[in-house]
Amino acid sequence: METELSRIGLTGLAVMGQNLALNIAEKGFPISVYNRTTAKVDETVARAKAEGDLPLRGFHDPHSFVLSLQKPRVIILLVKAGPAVDQTIATLAPLLDRGDCLVDGGNEWYENTERRAEAMAARGLLYLGMGVSGGEEGARRGPSLMPGGAAPAYALLEDVLLRTAAQVPGSGPCVTFVGPGGAGHFVKMVHNGIEYGDMQLIAEAYDLLRTVGGLSNPDLHRVFSDWNRGELLSFLVEITAEIFLVNDDLSPGDHLVDRVLDKTGMKGTGKWTVQQAAELSVAAPTIAAALDARFLSALKEDRVAAAAVFPPAAAAAGRPDKEKLVDDVRQALYAAKVCSYAQGMNILKAKSKEKGWGLRMGEMARIWKGGCIIRAKFLDRIERAYERDAELGSLLLDSEFAQEMAEREAAWRRVVCLAVNAGVGVPGMAASLAYFDTFRRARLPANLVQAQRDYFGAHTYERTDRPGNFHTEWSKIAAERSLL
Template sequence: MSDQQPLCDIGFIGLGVMGKNLVLNLADNGYKVAAFDLDKDKVDAVLAAEASERAEGIEQRVFGCSEMNELVTRVKKPHLFILSVPAGEAVDRVCSALLAAGVGAEDVIIDTGNSLWTDTVRREASYRGQFVFFSTAVSGGEVGARFGPSLMPSGDKKAWAMIEPVLEAISAKVDANSGLPLERTQPGQVITEGEPCATYIGPAGAGHYVKMVHNGIEYADMQLICEAYHLLRDALGMTAKEIGEIFQTWDKGVLNSYLMEISAEVLLQDDPETGAPLVEMILDKAGQKGTGLWTAVSSLEQGTPAPTITQAVFARALSTLKSERVAAAEVLQGPKSEPVSEAEKQAFIESLHDALYCSKICAYAQGFALMASASDEHDWGLDFAAIAKIWRAGCIIRAVFLQSITQAYQAKPKLANLLLDPFFQQQVEQKQMNWRRTVAKATLMGIPCPAFSSAISYFDSYRTAVLPANLLQGQRDFFGAHTFERTDKPSGEKFHLNWSSPARDLTQV
């Protein structure tokens, strides 16, 4: 190593889209970074980007490495390495390579990928004593990584003291009073005021679990917006541009969010090749990378209902059945459409706005309830006000009403469900009839709205004191002797009726 190549603060491995932008973000914030990737072209690309963005008088902050051994020797001790590699086996391969290159017990390795939270728990235990395995889930996509993501770190609390200044520096920032993002849009720009969208989440795995639920909420939010688009298109016959303009208007109020903003932009975009609305040229088959599925599975495993998130996963799966749907459309007939007057059109748009808002509240309520269930089971001690805070900027589900969610959990940290917060309770009570009209209208017109429907069913089920599960328990006891509790006996006492006996005698189990 020459005198012209000083020791770096951080070693960075994996220079894909997210990795490259995180490295440039670190450089903006004054950190010297030793960068490595198996693909030399990616190393060259990040060096070229940093050189082109570097202002006059600013020293070089990113240095390329050609092999893992060189990377380890280029970083100050105790070493801090950040990984941005695909989730799964690649993480373990890199960890093994770093061990072979000489990392030790005091060194910290941070996984920033979309790893399954149980893999993170396993790795933290497996590598204990060899080095400190830490994780920080990252949300915000390419732009977030470059100019300030939302970060969900978890792992060894002592290691957090070393990592905290780095993650807080590169994270998105929000105004503490308004909850609105403090935008950073130019290379070299640094924002030091405001609240950072990075906070210690909890023990190993907690951060990736929270990010998993974040992505589940993201699935639901996206599906709800898509259903609103579908209804405006097919129920009212509106053009993509008209719908985009409505979404732009909605983005100025309680529905203000990153997803609403970009949805409007997509709808207003013309296809460069045909001049038609681009959205009409995009095939209606949606992909997924697994985090929404993981959230749905966790909901089932925890026994904590998240039906709107789950329906969003199912909606993507149904979208992939394109050829089957095209064939079915020829033979399966729905109701005939009826003309809609201008007055009815405006009333429907207003109702749809409220339905989207109420359904969105339910999707977030389901996500936070799921995190609470996991926190109790694993003794994570999750701080939901802090989680809502770091989602106010930088992440994909950032939205103005996360400020209200923050305030709800600040007022009552052990809030059982977001729907029970006085503010959200009032919002849903005021707007629920429009919500019901929207779902009813969609059903009568034969336009699918699985996320809207599941959200209102969740609300109605949660507010119902006596559900028909009493009959269900009777059924289960009849065919499987699964027992049941009684309304007139202490909780926990189990009973069984001998259904096959003429006497039908009742016994306490």
Template sequence: MLNTIGVIGLGVMGSNIALNMANKGEHVAVYNYTRDLTDQLVQKLDGQAITPYYQIQDFFQSLETPRKIFVMVTAGKAIDSVIGSLIPFLEKGDVIMDGGNSHYEDTARRYDDLKSNGIGYLGIGISGGEVGALTGPSIMPGGDKDVYEKAAPILTKIAAQVEGDPCCTYIGPKGAGHFVKIVHNGIEYADMQLIAEAYTFLREKLHLSVEEIAEIFETWNQGELKSYLIEITAEILRKKDELTGLPLIDVILDKTGQKGTGKWTSIQAIDNGIPTSIITESLFARYLSSLKEERINAENILSGPEMDPQNLDKHLWIEYIRQALYMGKVCAYAQGFTQYKMTSELYGLDLPLKDIALIFRGGCIIRAEFLNVISQTYQEQPDLANLLIAPYFAEKVKEYQIGLRKVVCEGVVSGISFPCLSASLSYYDSYRKGTSAASLLQAQRDYFGAHTYERCDLAGVFHTIWQ
């Protein structure tokens, strides 16, 4: 019997994707450029229909036609190298799927190169980490619709399922799938940083123990803040270090890593004039955290505000920080979905916003309770400019802005850095103002550079001789 699909790249994600496919009834051929990872996967098998191959020719010959090959290797040159090695064996109608975190522009280039030879290419965003890869991730495929249809029976089968629907949908042409994934990761960066700032306030201002904060996050996860990241935060805070007996969070070095996708989100937004200040501040927060040695030195030189000891009403302020976190998350998702909308219009991608929200409900890292509301919002208002002005969220932020304002102000006077909470408030206040000080900036630009300006009361472009 020929294999229905092949998987190349057997690291943690690739191995788990292969196991997921086999567990869902597919016959899977697997290949890795080094034998060790193939052997490790073989040792995990428990009767699954996975056949290892150690020569690329044998791998190819084992696949039914048109061949469907899922590539799960490191983004960048490794993908190009794999594609280059496959080309001599590929035939018209075959399909290559890149499930890594590739840059969407690289995906578009590979798509064009392969399409000219009659080969289908799908750039597939995958979210859910190693557990999601095994049990059901959120899947974001981009490429030609007819090529997607060849792979759809398998992709929808291995995706997370929510209320009977797969968390997989056709996203759009060329690199659309990987574009949606990088912005997903930008939202993820912001969401994580907002949660970290809420944790900081609970610990440094309310002086709560790690155990008490874990209980708060667990409670929050029962309500409108319910999400994967809130859930795992509670679990993380309950974890004890086996060596010291301390909360594990207290022995983890405060230097945050990143693999580039958040950076790509910000660069794309900057290049296209899209305001993603919360997402970008979360990226800068990671960069600043990496300067650990400098921060230790600065702590001994730079001073913060002198504060009189005060006892804040814990119950009141826990509610304020809950409101602040919810509003910050709404603003971050609003920026991400605005980036989807504006980019879709700019490049004619026709991104299905309501469907994107739906496939984020399961498997992926940013899955959250209010994604159902976001999807319903775009179902009813497909041309909505910004989630903040949707009736449901407009009412929520009207109510919760007091919590965000109080938390940000308390942080400022206390010398606590809240890059994403404060950026959320600035974004909200800037977006809700019909008139701003940008008129002064335009006047300055015209003064020193004769860049001209428009007027509120007359049509046309104007320049003033200022001196």
């Protein structure tokens, strides 16, 4: 009896690839898998057998792998971004027929996706760049998926993605066709930038509660668990609460979090987000502050030396009221988080306008509500904001968010002032507050900056009382006045 052809293929069987392949198979879609390291193929096949005899077949050579797929063939690539993607395409593309489709599920730079899509189109092949968020657990149980590229390519595997993605009751599968070109990978990049901001803000809340408030790890577990039952309910707050429960097997009596080195790694998507914000002239200070915090964390030896040179700020008399501090930090965290998401959404809107992608902001919030790292109750509010006004200029201008920011402003300011006086850096919260204060000003000191630019570089300026561009001989007039 002839073996049935698989519905879809997947190559790249590290943890994410294995888990996504098993997820697809578990949803009832026969899948073929291939990896250059044959042991990974065998390992995945064994897992499929052990996890319920799932409809998954493994192949040790690319030719047999491709022939095992029903036409038009669809192959998901989950290999390391960059040259490895090009090498995998070079291996598979010659084996494919016109109308077949390749899907890059890595964290790829969106321009690489657009370059590859053009190259594949010239060969008659379809191409998608698909952001996949949720880590290894999300890949296995249901990730947030952000596919972008050619609409006909999405149509080829829409049924698979709708079943494979995270399912949120009342909201649906956490997947949508994002838009053309590299839109899918760009949206995933900004998702990761927002993730940087979220993680930094949570870390600052932890630092304040521990350093200034004197909360123990069990105290912090209770606080974050309580926060996760309210407006801050989210994956990141949930796992933060759990982290404080873990003891260190290597140092009995210690909590593991206290033994983790304070140097943060990164894979580049946060840096890309900040770079793109600058290219698009979109302010993203919270995300940039989170990136800078990671850079500073890498300077461990210099920071240790500086700690000896610069003594801690003089401590205030006594500890602050813990209950009041916890509530203030909660409000500050929420308000700063709104600013971070507002910045991320503005980056997406600006790029969509530049590229003509037609991104739907409400849909982006919807597909992030499950499966992904930034999944949170908070995203319901963002989705509703864009339902009220699809062209919303900023989340800060939405009526619900505006009211929430006003209600939390005083606590936010108290927290930032407390941190400054205690010598505890809160770059994310402070950057968010500065962003809020700058955005809410009807008139900024940029008039002086424009005057300075015109003075030294004849860059011209605009006036408040009449149209046009103007230039003034500032030095000449100033010299004349000085003689009077």
